[in-house]
Amino acid sequence: MVKSRKKAGQYFLMVLITFLVVLPFLWMLVLSFKTNSEILSTPLALPKTFNFDNYKHAMETLNFPQLYGNTLFVCVISLISELIITFLSSFVLARMEFENEGIRKLLYGFLIIGLSISPFILLFPVYKINVFFKLRGKLALLFPYIATSISFNTLLFVGYLKSLPAEIDEAAVIDGCSIWDLMVRVVLPMTKPVIATVVIFNVLYIWNEFPFASVMLRDVTDYTLSMGASFFKGTYTVDYGGIVASSVMIIIPELIFYGLFQKNIVEGMTAGAVKG
Amino acid sequence: MVPTLLVYCIFIILPIAIAVRYSFTKYTGIGEAKPVGLKNYIRLFQDDVFWVSLKNTMITFVLAFALLLTISFLIALLLNKKLKGVDFSKALIFSPAIIAPIIVGIIWVYILDPNIGIINNVLDAVGASGLKHKWIGGDKLSPYSIAIIYFWQQLGYLVTIFIAGLKMIPEDVLEAVKIDGASPLQEIRYVIIPMMRTTISTVAVLIITGVFKIFEIVQQTTGGGPNHLSETLVTYSYSMTFASSDYGYGMSLATVTFILSLLITAVYSAITKEEKGGKRSRFSHISQRNARGQKQAGDTLEEREG
Numbered sequence: 001m002v003k004s005r006k007k008a009g010q011y012f013l014m015v016l017i018t019f020l021v022v023l024p025f026l027w028m029l030v031l032s033f034k035t036n037s038e039i040l041s042t043p044l045a046l047p048k049t050f051n052f053d054n055y056k057h058a059m060e061t062l063n064f065p066q067l068y069g070n071t072l073f074v075c076v077i078s079l080i081s082e083l084i085i086t087f088l089s090s091f092v093l094a095r096m097e098f099e100n101e102g103i104r105k106l107l108y109g110f111l112i113i114g115l116s117i118s119p120f121i122l123l124f125p126v127y128k129i130n131v132f133f134k135l136r137g138k139l140a141l142l143f144p145y146i147a148t149s150i151s152f153n154t155l156l157f158v159g160y161l162k163s164l165p166a167e168i169d170e171a172a173v174i175d176g177c178s179i180w181d182l183m184v185r186v187v188l189p190m191t192k193p194v195i196a197t198v199v200i201f202n203v204l205y206i207w208n209e210f211p212f213a214s215v216m217l218r219d220v221t222d223y224t225l226s227m228g229a230s231f232f233k234g235t236y237t238v239d240y241g242g243i244v245a246s247s248v249m250i251i252i253p254e255l256i257f258y259g260l261f262q263k264n265i266v267e268g269m270t271a272g273a274v275k276g
Numbered sequence: 277m278v279p280t281l282l283v284y285c286i287f288i289i290l291p292i293a294i295a296v297r298y299s300f301t302k303y304t305g306i307g308e309a310k311p312v313g314l315k316n317y318i319r320l321f322q323d324d325v326f327w328v329s330l331k332n333t334m335i336t337f338v339l340a341f342a343l344l345l346t347i348s349f350l351i352a353l354l355l356n357k358k359l360k361g362v363d364f365s366k367a368l369i370f371s372p373a374i375i376a377p378i379i380v381g382i383i384w385v386y387i388l389d390p391n392i393g394i395i396n397n398v399l400d401a402v403g404a405s406g407l408k409h410k411w412i413g414g415d416k417l418s419p420y421s422i423a424i425i426y427f428w429q430q431l432g433y434l435v436t437i438f439i440a441g442l443k444m445i446p447e448d449v450l451e452a453v454k455i456d457g458a459s460p461l462q463e464i465r466y467v468i469i470p471m472m473r474t475t476i477s478t479v480a481v482l483i484i485t486g487v488f489k490i491f492e493i494v495q496q497t498t499g500g501g502p503n504h505l506s507e508t509l510v511t512y513s514y515s516m517t518f519a520s521s522d523y524g525y526g527m528s529l530a531t532v533t534f535i536l537s538l539l540i541t542a543v544y545s546a547i548t549k550e551e552k553g554g555k556r557s558r559f560s561h562i563s564q565r566n567a568r569g570q571k572q573a574g575d576t577l578e579e580r581e582g
Binding site: 022024043116118123129147148210215226229247250254258269270 | 279280281283284286287288290291292294295298351354355357359360361362365367368369370371372373374375376377378379382383384386387391392393394397398401428431432433436437440485488489491492495496510513514517518523526527530531533534537538541
């Protein structure tokens with residue numbers, strides 16, 4: 001009796017907490033069907049009719065295909081580049097013999113320091129560097145995103161590559177494998193789980209990133225999704241319905257992505273923390 | 277190796293040097309940056325807004341730290357139990373962590389806004405208008421509200437990390453504790469918390485560094501206003517740099533903020549390291565005494581019953 005009451009209490013708490021956390025999302029959904037005057041005059045009431053005007057308006061104001069296209073473009077190019085360079089450098093750090101052990105440790109430590117560097121100190125200097133290299137618009141975002149991923153990727157890759165037994169290398173070399181073959185044909189396929197983690201972590205980062213985007217992107221046609229979300233505030237200060245609807249339209253794909261890869265995402269986001 | 281180092285040096289290490297260099301200059305974006313020595317830093321110490329944003333950052337930090345560390349730990353204990361639907365619940369609680377911070381800010385405007393937000397309107401509806409406040413955009417409460425929003429955003433993430441830590445405690449230890457007749461509270465106090473020390477400090481460091489990166493939420497809910505009253509260190513340095521084009525001063529703010537967050541992290545890890553050495557022995561002592569105390573209590577109980 002006591003036990004079942006305790007269980008019931010636990011269930012009650014679980015449902016209550018979950019409900020409280022989800023409530024803001026549900027509220028957004030409700031608001032997105034209300035007209036602006038309804039939001040202003042009767043903030044608590046449910047929408048009288050399901051009208052999709054807010055969504056129509058959001059679609060007219062924001063060029064969603066372009067926003068998604070830009071974000072995807074930046075995301076794919078940064079991801080491919082960073083995966084190639086950080087996998088190679090981590091392979092060197094984890095599995096090659098160094099003449100001096102100290103240098104290996106130093107390099108590793110140097111690359112990991114980045115984890116504690118806040119992006120906000122980088123914004124303006126990176127902007128300057130981009131100007132120097134004549135990188136503009138979307139292209140200006142690629143290097144900052146690649147660079148900020150290096151520390152995290154190094155941490156995960158080196159940690160994982162070190163855990164693979166050294167016999168693999170020896171066997172492969174004895175079988176006449178070149179270093180390149182060893183890396184691409186033998187080690188790379190074994191690294192798949194970490195690559196998945198790294199990809200998901202960085203996709204989420206780039207998808208949501210705002211500070212760099214807000215500094216580098218001047219032209220509306222270059223805007224990424226997070227910039228799109230902030231766009232409404234400046235232009236239509238009072239279009240509450242439009243802001244909500246466009247936010248919902250940005251969130252929903254994210255939540256679907258989350259629903260599909262939930263296990264990997266949770267793993268990816270906590271991996272760095274738990275291992276680091 | 278070379279490309280990684282190159283990109284890393286040019287876009288992470290070099291910018292820090294550039295930031296520090298600009299922090300000793302006056303630069304408005306036009307012409308050359310004029311070196312002004314320590315002037316920016318002297319100005320910073322005399323700048324009221326700097327102190328306000330430091331205070332706000334600290335309020336948010338203390339509140340978010342206290343709330344997140346305790347409540348996410350407690351929820352982790354709850355969700356670590358075998359309950360039906362617990363995975364679904366975990367997934368939903370985690371979801372705020374994956375959406376863009378800028379959207380998090382937008383969502384909470386509709387909750388906290390003094391006029392159209394849920395909270396004040398609910399208070400009106402239940403006849404408690406006296407409790408209405410300017411949760412955001414007033415002169416006092418914004419940093420507290422920011423802490424609550426950050427709490428909502430990070431809760432599921434930290435709960436997940438705590439659960440991972442809980443799963444690492446060996447089953448048989450917990451069983452042994454149960455057999456020894458420890459109450460759930462004792463179990464948490466003397467077994468679970470000591471065994472999760474590393475997880476706890478990981479979470480603590482995540483909160484510290486995280487609070488110093490809160491930006492979009494403030495930008496979206498208050499924009500630092502009114503009159504810079506809800507500015508945090510990060511938003512203030514951003515607005516000085518990019519809105520006021522006072523790049524030199526903005527960079528000195530950014531440098532100070534950066535050093536401050538490193539400092540707090542360092543202090544925290546120094547404290548916990550010291551405690552680790554000291555506490556382990558203290559802990560074993562306590563647990564011994566505790567066992568003895570329990571036995572004594574049991575004895576007296578028996579005596580009384582007898």
